[in-house]
Amino acid sequence: MNATVNILTEIPETLHESLKKYLETHPDWDQNRVLTAALSLFLLQNGDSDRYAARVYLETLFQKC
Known part of the structure; x- marks a missing residue:
């Protein structure tokens, strides 16, 4: 991946708790990933099948930590 930007967003607390539980059991993943x-x-799935989105998805999914 090339340049990155920061996004500040609010998510439901229950979703955050699920994310924390997932990250506790998958140490090779972090919140940003x-x-x-x-x-x-x-x-x-919902856009115009953007090749760049596909590349970012695959790079993120198979990134070695």
């Missing part, structure tokens, strides 16, 4: 994968997958 999960959100990047989720957003890029959402754009792939």
